[in-house]
Amino acid sequence: MSHLRELDGFQLLSGVLAVIAGPIMLANGSPAGWAFLVIAAGVLVLLAQWALVTGVAFEQPDAIHVVLCVLGMLFIGIAVIYLTRAANDLPAFFPGYDADSGSFRIIPGVLSLSVGAVAVGRAVAGVRTSRPEH
DSSP, rough: OGGOOOOHHHHHHHHHHHHHHHHHHHHTTTHHHHHHHHHHHHHHHHHHHHHHHHEEEEOOOOOOHHHHHHHHHHHHHHHHHHHSBGGGSSSSTTTTTTTTTOOHHHHHHHHHHHHHHHHHHHHHTTTTOOOOOO
């Protein structure tokens, strides 16, 4: 059976359009956070489509890997907030909130992004593929 029959055109088209639309959004002056989110979503959809078509099967991850991934995504979400909002627009409970400041808090954003990327990277590196039995 051809793998192309398993290919879903809607997801493929959505992923390609998202990867193309992200840089166009950046060029037109849209907020960078949204443009990069669209690009990342498109890449994720294309990777998921590739995994489905090629028949990649994954072993169930340990609880440690799940916790690492969740914490990493939480830190990445915090980084997006820090990097896309001024200090006066941050939630009041965030460190660095200042009602009178319009500056961005870059250092906490970069630190949160680094911690989140390392945690997600470590969680993904621990996931193993299993060969499907024929």
